[in-house]
Amino acid sequence: MSVTDKIHFRMMSLIHEDLYRVFRDPYQVLDAAGLKPGQDVLEVGCGPGFFTVPAAQIVGEEGSVYALDINPLALERVRQKIGKSGVANVTTILGDAAQTGLPDQSFDLVFVFGLGHAIGDVDGIMAELHRVLEPAGILSVEGRLRPPNQLFHPLGRQGRIVQYRKVA
Numbered sequence: 001m002s003v004t005d006k007i008h009f010r011m012m013s014l015i016h017e018d019l020y021r022v023f024r025d026p027y028q029v030l031d032a033a034g035l036k037p038g039q040d041v042l043e044v045g046c047g048p049g050f051f052t053v054p055a056a057q058i059v060g061e062e063g064s065v066y067a068l069d070i071n072p073l074a075l076e077r078v079r080q081k082i083g084k085s086g087v088a089n090v091t092t093i094l095g096d097a098a099q100t101g102l103p104d105q106s107f108d109l110v111f112v113f114g115l116g117h118a119i120g121d122v123d124g125i126m127a128e129l130h131r132v133l134e135p136a137g138i139l140s141v142e143g144r145l146r147p148p149n150q151l152f153h154p155l156g157r158q159g160r161i162v163q164y165r166k167v168a
């Protein structure tokens with residue numbers, strides 16, 4: 001990990017943790033995304049984990065959160081937060097969202113927040129998220145990312161969050 005990578009991660013964390021915290025309530029955003037108790041949820045591009053522990057608290061002990069990021073510094077930070085919070089239903093995954101290695105149809109909901117500049121192949125990421133979602137699964141997206149119509153059908157918008165239903 002180069003010094004530049006570390007500085008870049010620190011700057012991203014300043015924006016996505018310290019600054020956004022001032023005007024974003026993670027519980028409200030996750031509610032808009034459709035998270036419910038008992039769900040199995042994949043968080044794509046979890047970054048420093050602003051949403052990870054709140055998501056784990058919302059889905060509760062009957063549910064689970066898989067927090068995935070391509071950046072090892074992000075997962076290191078998320079693991080620290082998990083340790084401090086005491087939640088026991090989060091699994092961290094270091095990897096590319098286009099190739100998660102997760103089983104087919106294993107999630108009720110996938111959320112992708114703040115992934116304006118995905119590293120790599122966005123079409124590949126969308127195909128992969130379609131694969132890992134259950135047949136009636138929900139993809140919730142914040143920001144500019146627009147999933148292709150042949151894979152995801154728009155359900156509705158709340159603020160900056162758009163929910164999509166997986167197309168069978």
Ligand SMILES: C[S@@+](CC[C@H](N)C(=O)[O-])C[C@H]1O[C@@H](n2cnc3c(N)ncnc32)[C@H](O)[C@@H]1O
Pocket residue numbers: 012016017044045046047048049050051068069070071074095096097098112113114115116117118119120121125
């Ligand atoms: C701007 S941060 C957003 C963090 C968090 N979701 C939030 O909204 O606060 C975007 C994150 O997506 C990760 N990322 C970008 N491309 C990725 C990919 N192909 N696979 C997995 N993670 C990726 C980056 O490493 C970064 O941590």
